[in-house]
Amino acid sequence: MRTSRIIPIATLALLMGTVACKKPAPAPTGPSQAEIDAANAKKAADEAAAQKAAAEEAARKAAAEEAARKAAAEEAAQKAAAEEAAFKAAAEKALVNIHFDYDKSDIKEGDRAILQGIADFMKQYSQARIEIQGNCDERGTNEYNLALGNRRADAAQAYLKTLGVAESRMSTISFGKEKPLCTEHKESCWSQNRRDEFHLK
Amino acid sequence: MMRALFRQLFCAITVLASVGLAAQQTEVVLSSTSGAKLVLAVPPPVLSGVDQATADAQFTAVLQRDLDESGVFGLLKDKLPTATDPSSYGAWKDAGAQWLLLCKLTRTASGDCQLDASAIDTAAGKAVFTKPYKADRRVPIRRLAHALSDDLVLQLTGVRGVASSRIVFVRQLHPGVKEVFQVDRDGANVLQLTHNDSLTLAPSVAQDGRLAFVTYKAGAPEIWGQRTRDGAQVRLYAAPGGALVSSPAWSPDGKRLAFVQGDRRGNTDIMVMDLATGRVHRLTDGGGINTEPTWNPDGTQIAFTSDREGGPQVFLMQSDGSNVRRLTSEGTYNASPAWSPSGAMIAYVSRFEGRFDLFIYKLGEGKSYQITNGVNTSESPSWSPDERRLVFTSDRLGTMQLFTTDLAGLQVVRLSDLTNCQSPVWTRAR
Numbered sequence: 001m002r003t004s005r006i007i008p009i010a011t012l013a014l015l016m017g018t019v020a021c022k023k024p025a026p027a028p029t030g031p032s033q034a035e036i037d038a039a040n041a042k043k044a045a046d047e048a049a050a051q052k053a054a055a056e057e058a059a060r061k062a063a064a065e066e067a068a069r070k071a072a073a074e075e076a077a078q079k080a081a082a083e084e085a086a087f088k089a090a091a092e093k094a095l096v097n098i099h100f101d102y103d104k105s106d107i108k109e110g111d112r113a114i115l116q117g118i119a120d121f122m123k124q125y126s127q128a129r130i131e132i133q134g135n136c137d138e139r140g141t142n143e144y145n146l147a148l149g150n151r152r153a154d155a156a157q158a159y160l161k162t163l164g165v166a167e168s169r170m171s172t173i174s175f176g177k178e179k180p181l182c183t184e185h186k187e188s189c190w191s192q193n194r195r196d197e198f199h200l201k
Numbered sequence: 202m203m204r205a206l207f208r209q210l211f212c213a214i215t216v217l218a219s220v221g222l223a224a225q226q227t228e229v230v231l232s233s234t235s236g237a238k239l240v241l242a243v244p245p246p247v248l249s250g251v252d253q254a255t256a257d258a259q260f261t262a263v264l265q266r267d268l269d270e271s272g273v274f275g276l277l278k279d280k281l282p283t284a285t286d287p288s289s290y291g292a293w294k295d296a297g298a299q300w301l302l303l304c305k306l307t308r309t310a311s312g313d314c315q316l317d318a319s320a321i322d323t324a325a326g327k328a329v330f331t332k333p334y335k336a337d338r339r340v341p342i343r344r345l346a347h348a349l350s351d352d353l354v355l356q357l358t359g360v361r362g363v364a365s366s367r368i369v370f371v372r373q374l375h376p377g378v379k380e381v382f383q384v385d386r387d388g389a390n391v392l393q394l395t396h397n398d399s400l401t402l403a404p405s406v407a408q409d410g411r412l413a414f415v416t417y418k419a420g421a422p423e424i425w426g427q428r429t430r431d432g433a434q435v436r437l438y439a440a441p442g443g444a445l446v447s448s449p450a451w452s453p454d455g456k457r458l459a460f461v462q463g464d465r466r467g468n469t470d471i472m473v474m475d476l477a478t479g480r481v482h483r484l485t486d487g488g489g490i491n492t493e494p495t496w497n498p499d500g501t502q503i504a505f506t507s508d509r510e511g512g513p514q515v516f517l518m519q520s521d522g523s524n525v526r527r528l529t530s531e532g533t534y535n536a537s538p539a540w541s542p543s544g545a546m547i548a549y550v551s552r553f554e555g556r557f558d559l560f561i562y563k564l565g566e567g568k569s570y571q572i573t574n575g576v577n578t579s580e581s582p583s584w585s586p587d588e589r590r591l592v593f594t595s596d597r598l599g600t601m602q603l604f605t606t607d608l609a610g611l612q613v614v615r616l617s618d619l620t621n622c623q624s625p626v627w628t629r630a631r
Contacts, residue, residue, distance in 0.1 A: 103512065103513075103534075105467065139552075139555075139557075139578075140513075140534065140536070140552075140557075141493065141506070141536045141537045141550065141580060141581065142402065142403070142580075142581070142623055142624060143403060143447055143448045143461070143492045143493045143506070143536075143537070144490065144492055144493065144506055144513055144536050144537075146402075146445065146447045146448075146461075146492070147445070147447070147461065147463070147469040147490040147491075147492045148490065150445040150463045150467070150469060151467040151468075151469075151490065154463070154465060154466060154467040155467060157465075158466070158467070171442075171443060172445075172463075172465065173420075173421060173422070173443070173445075174422075174445050174463070175400070176447075178377075178379065178400055178402065179376070179377055179400075185596075
């Protein structure tokens with residue numbers, strides 16, 4: 001610490017001695033120390049300004065890019081939401097219950113249009129997977145009705161397969177008489193309960 | 202406004218009146234069944250350390266109901282002598298009592314309970330049955346009444362009574378949520394056995410008390426149950442691809458489980474799983490609906506419901522699937538077979554004029570007998586372990602509730618006031 005301070009002072013003394021012994025030098029032609037310092041300072045300031053400008057430019061660019069990205073994402077999200085909404089709306093329109101006669105699992109003439117609509121929906125939306133839920137009215141035993149509901153679900157699945165819907169996109173489940181829509185003991189209620197429901201999976 | 206109010210009031214009164222009438226009819230039927238049975242008189246028990254109200258409600262009423270529904274005793278209720286010493290036996294005999302049941306109920310200082318019971322044959326003037334019962338203070342007094350009733354039936358018939366038995370059944374808690382419950386044979390001590398928070402159906406109870414049932418808690422139905430007597434409820438079987446499974450039925454030896462599986466082409470088949478190996482094989486071959494398997498007592502045959510010849514009918518087969526033959530011939534809808542504990546009878550339901558009634562097919566005679574008689578619907582028969590009664594569900598008082606009936610269909614009794622019940626199973630094992 002101490003030695004490092006002594007060395008520059010000694011060097012300066014030596015330098016001054018040398019100057020004093022020589023003839024007076026001609027007037028210097030290069031820039032003065034002050035000029036050099038001023039130039040250096042200006043250079044540094046210019047550089048700093050350039051850096052600042054570059055940084056500002058970069059930030060502006062990044063912000064613009066971010067905004068563009070956000071706008072694109074928003075647009076994509078809106079588009080996806082719209083597609084999802086269209087999908088849901090199409091599903092809601094297409095996935096309508098079909099009904100059966102007592103102790104029967106034959107697809108009724110009048111329900112064929114519903115099944116065609118479901119098949120069309122499945123063709124339009126390749127992502128759609130459905131669960132077919134077979135149900136029965138309250139008359140008959142719990143276990144026989146589970147088998148009957150199973151047969152009703154399988155009947156709709158087989159029919160949809162003939163309309164070109166891949167079996168891998170459908171699953172079936174039977175609730176027998178365990179999940180009635182209507183609980184009164186009359187035909188107008190029973191006929192609602194003898195049904196297949198179609199649900200997105 | 203006023204008229205509407207009156208109409209509502211009138212409806213309410215009508216409902217009350219019809220319920221009251223139904224109860225009254227049951228009462229009338231009750232007393233008419235005492236004819237051909239051994240007539241028993243039960244004077245009030247001698248009490249020590251037990252208050253009268255507790256004894257009346259928890260012991261005497263319970264014992265009388267047990268004996269009345271045992272099917273083998275008729276209770277003498279009128280003109281009872283007051284004395285119960287040996288010199289009074291003649292008076293009891295003259296009053297019509299064949300047996301006089303003397304009970305002494307004692308609560309000790311520690312809170313334990315003792316019942317001393319003896320049945321006197323009034324003709325011979327001596328005891329035909331004497332037994333002391335001791336119960337820890339945590340045991341309800343009604344259990345002593347059940348034990349005594351079961352012993353008296355055993356003494357008279359050689360087969361233990363079923364007062365101490367239980368019913369396992371399914372009850373709806375909310376739409377779409379059903380759980381398995383158990384209840385004492387007289388409607389006391391309701392206990393929820395499953396907590397699946399989903400559809401849980403079709404309980405079966407093995408001879409050692411192990412439970413099996415179907416639950417939809419994973420989405421597709423699966424068979425769950427116990428591998429050991431007090432073991433946790435675990436998955437026993439799930440069909441490939443989430444296909445339908447239903448109707449589990451323990452074999453009498455508890456080593457196999459019959460059940461039903463869908464084939465995805467509209468058919469359902471009876472399957473059997475060996476519990477030890479998990480190996481499953483199919484007994485029926487894909488022709489229509491086959492469901493509701495029930496084993497005969499030695500496990501060599503299975504009765505089941507099939508629509509292979511049109512509507513549902515009851516069929517029999519060997520437990521390897523061979524020798525399928527149709528059992529029921531009359532009617533267009535026969536289902537829900539339940540093989541009796543002795544193997545001699547099969548109870549089932551039959552639809553007649555739009556309603557379901559209980560029937561019994563006597564295998565020895567090759568004939569069917571109608572048990573219930575067109576009072577709304579009667580479904581899901583299950584035999585009492587002593588083969589004297591059936592438990593079933595009926596909506597005769599509005600919603601589906603548990604009832605029992607004797608085999609003559611004369612003594613129909615509501616088991617409990619629980620609503621939305623289905624699939625009862627009568628067991629001694631729980």
